[in-house]
Amino acid sequence: MQSRSPHVISFQHEDTGPMVERVRVAILGASGYTGAELVRLLSRHPRVTLAALTANRKAGQALAQVFPHLGGLDLPVLSSVEAVDWAGIDFVFCALPHGTTQALLRDLLDGPHGGRLRIADLSADFRLRDPEVYAQWYGHAHQAVDLQKEAVYGLTERNRTALKTARLVAVPGCYPTSAQLPLSPLLAAGLIETDPLIIDAKSGASGAGREAREGSLHCEVSEGVHAYGIGGTHRHTPEIEQELSLAAGRPVRVTFTPHLMPMNRGILSTIYVRLTEGTTVDALRDHLAATYAGEPFVRVVSASEAVHTRHVRGSNHVLIGVHADRSPGRAILVCAEDNLVKGASGQAIQDMNVMLGFEETLGLGQAPLFP
Ligand SMILES: NC(=O)C1=CN([C@@H]2O[C@H](COP(=O)(O)OP(=O)(O)OC[C@H]3O[C@@H](n4cnc5c(N)ncnc54)[C@H](OP(=O)(O)O)[C@@H]3O)[C@@H](O)[C@H]2O)C=CC1
Numbered sequence: 001m002q003s004r005s006p007h008v009i010s011f012q013h014e015d016t017g018p019m020v021e022r023v024r025v026a027i028l029g030a031s032g033y034t035g036a037e038l039v040r041l042l043s044r045h046p047r048v049t050l051a052a053l054t055a056n057r058k059a060g061q062a063l064a065q066v067f068p069h070l071g072g073l074d075l076p077v078l079s080s081v082e083a084v085d086w087a088g089i090d091f092v093f094c095a096l097p098h099g100t101t102q103a104l105l106r107d108l109l110d111g112p113h114g115g116r117l118r119i120a121d122l123s124a125d126f127r128l129r130d131p132e133v134y135a136q137w138y139g140h141a142h143q144a145v146d147l148q149k150e151a152v153y154g155l156t157e158r159n160r161t162a163l164k165t166a167r168l169v170a171v172p173g174c175y176p177t178s179a180q181l182p183l184s185p186l187l188a189a190g191l192i193e194t195d196p197l198i199i200d201a202k203s204g205a206s207g208a209g210r211e212a213r214e215g216s217l218h219c220e221v222s223e224g225v226h227a228y229g230i231g232g233t234h235r236h237t238p239e240i241e242q243e244l245s246l247a248a249g250r251p252v253r254v255t256f257t258p259h260l261m262p263m264n265r266g267i268l269s270t271i272y273v274r275l276t277e278g279t280t281v282d283a284l285r286d287h288l289a290a291t292y293a294g295e296p297f298v299r300v301v302s303a304s305e306a307v308h309t310r311h312v313r314g315s316n317h318v319l320i321g322v323h324a325d326r327s328p329g330r331a332i333l334v335c336a337e338d339n340l341v342k343g344a345s346g347q348a349i350q351d352m353n354v355m356l357g358f359e360e361t362l363g364l365g366q367a368p369l370f371p
């Protein structure tokens with residue numbers, strides 16, 4: 001167990017008694033945006049103890065020094081990954097930059113504690129199932145091909161059964177989550193054509209992480225919008241195509257264009273589809289509503305309700321709207337999520353809850369933050 005930071009205010013979890021067994025969790029990359037979001041959400045999780053938090057350059061600091069908004073929590077001091085006492089850890093959230101994760105998790109799972117640990121990885125390292133496709137998009141050979149094949153893709157609503165027994169879960173990318181939740185059920189049911197599928201997605205700047213980069217500067221992001229990764233060059237394109245092809249049962253190609261928006265959080269994906277012969281827009285909405293009827297986090301709204309990033313901000317909720325186009329045979333789907341919650345840390349916790357047999361909504365009960 002790591003030492004605890006000074007000047008903390010301890011608090012009692014509200015909804016659990018002292019006899020409830022807790023899993024001891026390590027968050028690798030706790031000084032990043034998704035790591036901080038994991039801490040914020042897990043600090044209210046009744047079945048979790050935050051036993052280790054890691055950082056790279058910020059190792060040795062208290063998390064409150066790095067993120068003052070988390071200053072009221074009793075937390076371990078940030079350590080290096082190498083300093084974690086794995087004997088005291090049951091579950092790992094890995095929120096490290098993609099590329100840095102695969103060798104680290106391979107060595108961890110091959111090591112003395114590997115048989116016991118279960119892992120949710122938020123990076124892109126284990127999402128692509130084919131090592132050749134991975135090498136093509138990420139520019140190097142995968143360093144843990146066996147684990148890449150073993151990893152379960154963690155879009156919770158679609159892969160619950162496999163998640164229950166998974167040792168390693170690849171938490172989906174933020175844009176791919178907002179594309180798949182509306183599209184996968186419609187493709188699986190044959191209600192829309194596999195071509196064209198046009199995904200016009202807009203993200204807040206926190207999607208780029210906390211590391212200082214020229215493109216994340218205030219002057220570069222504020223008061224303007226730009227498209228990037230145009231023409232299928234964004235690395236989320238193969239992830240989206242891989243999963244939509246599985247849903248459709250045949251190869252799917254998408255036109256996916258991300259945009260950087262002058263906002264901190266949120267993704268809005270506007271998706272243009274063509275209906276299959278004999279399908280109506282109402283049938284699309286009815287099918288999505290039926291698919292997600294029992295889901296705690298996905299809500300299909302009526303045509304008159306706005307789908308707005310503000311209505312999901314800070315929560316694990318996803319909103320989906322279904323609209324008719326003025327051209328017959330076409331429809332427009334709109335999907336809003338918080339990129340740091342359902343697009344990353346919230347979905348990772350939802351996956352952990354399923355993996356460990358907990359109530360799926362534990363730690364994720366927050367209503368969205370508005371305005
Ligand atoms: N931001 C988002 O919306 C989403 C992010 N993701 C993915 O989640 C992962 C984390 O993203 P995010 O939180 O945004 O990233 P950040 O850049 O905000 O944080 C990265 C974290 O990793 C640590 N770190 C960096 N390099 C190393 C290293 N070589 N060894 C050990 N630790 C290191 C950093 O420590 P220090 O601060 O000390 O340098 C920091 O804690 C990434 O793979 C990202 O692609 C997934 C979905 C959405």
Ligand SMILES: CC(=O)N[C@@H](CCC(=O)OP(=O)(O)O)C(=O)O
Pocket residue numbers: 098122123124172173174175203204205206207208209236258260
């Ligand atoms: C706004 C922004 O820069 N978004 C990131 C994607 C978010 C993310 O972190 O995705 P991964 O989990 O796949 O790394 C990007 O376009 O690369």
